[in-house]
Structures are given as structure tokens and as C-alpha cells.
Amino acid sequence: MLILFVSCQGEETAEISASEDANEPVINANDSVQEVYPTDVKFNEFAQFIAGYEGSPSSSLKSLEESNTWKNYQDNLEVLWKKTNNKLPVIREWADNELNEINQDGGTLFYPFSGADFLHADLFFSGHDHIAMMALEPIGTFPELQNAPDTTVNKYLARLKKSMNAILGLSFFRTIAMADDFKSELDGTLHVLVHFMARTDHEVLFQEQVAILPDGQLTNDLSAISDSTYVGNRFYFKKQGSDKVKTLTYFAANVQDKPYHSRGGLVAKGLETRTDLVAYFKQLNIKTTYLKSASYLMHRPTFSIIRSTILDESEYVLQDDSGIPVGFFDESKWNLTFYGNYSFPISLFAERHQEDLKEIYAKKEKTVKPLPFGIGYQYHVGTSNMMLAEKK
Secondary structure (H helix, E strand, C coil): CEEEECCCCCCEEEEECCCCCCCCCCCCCCCCEEEEEECCHHHHHHHHHHHCCCCCCCCHHHHHHHHHHHHHHHHHHHHHHHHHHHHHHHHHHHHHHHCCCCCCCCCCCEEEEECCCCHHHHHHHCCCEEEEEEEEECCCCCCCCCCCCHHHHHHHHHHHHHHHHHHHCCCCCHHHHHHHHHCCCCCCCHHHHHHHHCCCCEEEEEEEEEECCCCCECCCCCCCCCCCCEECCCCCCCCCCCCCCEHHHHHHHHCCCCCCCCCHHHHHHCCCCCCCHHHHHHCCCEEEEEEECCCCCCCHHCCCCCCCHHHCCCCCCEEEECCCCCCCCCCCCCCEEEEECCCCCHHHHHHHHHHHHHHHHHHHHEEEECCCCCCCCCCCCCCEEEEEEECC
């Protein structure tokens, strides 16, 4: 590889020979290191296939596209995505206007209680370089569909179509329903995440498993980890037409203070004892936290650690009323902007009503800005709310 050194006057250039090893980093004129990312075409072939897009002639899944099952799946996806595709430009325009400053200069998006919702993470925060997601749903494993029996492929596509129908129709993930869906060939969030990446015009470059070390750092060397180590999935991807490589990391974990006895294994452990998980949050260098359809969990005293972490570590928080109660945002520390409408939560969460938030919205002619789309539990246009908090 050759690197050109340009003099300050721009009058001379000299060729400097770099390492011939393709895995060596490239040293630019400003002495910065260009990162080298792993790639494998099979991941994007898989993403295109489950998104209902025809792959390249050389795709390892090309023969499966000839089946009636996949062609029917492709047709059904177009119907499922039609309403969502009509809504997406409205959300993107709103984000361009309201979140433009937040999306400058990259940074990390923290999205707890996310399920596999890459769609809204990308819609609102396309300028962020890294996404850290966390929820109770399992991480999932990469399937080798080209080697699977036809019956397995058929069941897999049917289950994925069912899940996407629920997700796109409701605008949020139903934890219990997802737990049922993920006890099948569709064994975790990996499949839905990759589906969303392809459907939002991203190329999936690579996927690997990573573990959280005791100090909160990540490693992809799983050879010496213990049974108590959190293992998750890390994706490398980029927007079609862009050279910027981004990452998304997903872990299945319980983020309440104490154990969650309805789940077994590592997912049951709480943050009071999982200092590695708390350390992971702190080393993320969180720029923005996003909270949507979060089951009002941080209204409870048993979620005090994750709530305090978000408030301490984040520069921005974008949420609906199911996130952190507005009373926790000290207005001497935060600038708050409100959007949409709020009166009461849906009946399932009626006990989580915020009277102080209702009073803010009662003065909306002075303090609340429009929200031109529906999102969250109250997903019909005109019934949704969002709040943007910016740390002073």
C-alpha cells in the first residue's frame, strides 16, 4: 500500500512504503490509524434473504430463492412493510429537524429495554457510530440455512413473518410473545436485527460473539471466559453507499437491581451483584439514551441503578412516558422539550400515570411541540408523546 505525504505548501509529495500485510492498519497523512473491520459475505447474503431481497447471483442462498415458500414470504413482507414504509419518511424528517444536533459527531447510543428494535434506533439516531442494546430476549445464533432441510427453512420463514407482523403492526416488542417466538428456529434477536438492517438499506459486514470482562470491557476471545460471563452479539454494518462502518452490540440481561426470578441463568442476575454489567454501562461513553415502550420499569424503585446510570452518563435522553418519570429530571441540570400529547398511559399501565407530566401537556400551547407520527404503546397519530432531555 502506498501513502502520500503532502507538504504544508502542497508543492511536493513523496511516496512512503507501508506494510504489505493487508491486515496491518493504514497510517494516514495525519498519523491516525484507519481501523480494519472483519467481513464475511455470508452475513449480508443472509440479511438480504430474510429481508425478502434477491441476492447476488453468487449468493450461497440463491437456490432457496427459487422455492415457492420464499417467494410467498417475499410477497407477504412487501404487504407487511407497506404501511411502515409510508410512515418512515415522516419520522426521518422529524428527526432531521429535531435531532440534528444530537446526530453530529458520531457517538454511542444506549438503548436498554430495546428488544430487537434496530428500526427506530436507526431512524432517530443515524448519525451515531455505535449502538448498545439490551433486553431480556435471547441473543440468537446465526443459522446456516443453505444446509438446512426444506421443512426447517419453511418453519423458520413462517415464524419470522409472524414476528415481523406483530412488531410492525404494534410499533413495539411484546416481551412474553417474543419469548414464545424465540423458542423455535427463530432463536433470538439476531434474526430480527439483521432483517431490520437490510430493510433500512444497510450492508451487514460481520457478526461475532463478544463477552463482558469484569472491568466492563468487551472481548471476542471466548476461550477463557467463565460460565458467569455475559456473552452477546456484535454486528458490523454500514449504510449502502457509505464507507463508515458502525457497530451494534446486543446483550440479553436483567437490568433491575435485584434478581429477576421469572428468568433463569444469567438473565436472572440483578445489577446489585453484576458489577461487570454496571462497569460496561460506564465504559460505553454514552452520548444518547433512547427509551421506548419500556414497560414503565424505571418508575419502580427496583430499577434505581439503571435509572441513575442513564441520568449520570447520558448527554441526551429521548423517551416516551414509559421511560424515566419526568420528576427525576432536575431542570437545573436538564433542558426538556416535549412533543405530542399525554393524558394517561394505556390501561395495562394505568398505575404509572404522571400527574406532573399531564400538567406540562395541559400547557402545550406554550411548551409542547407537535409529533407528526404515532409511536410506542399509544401508537396512533395524535396519541403519542416524546420528551427530549439535554444535559446542561
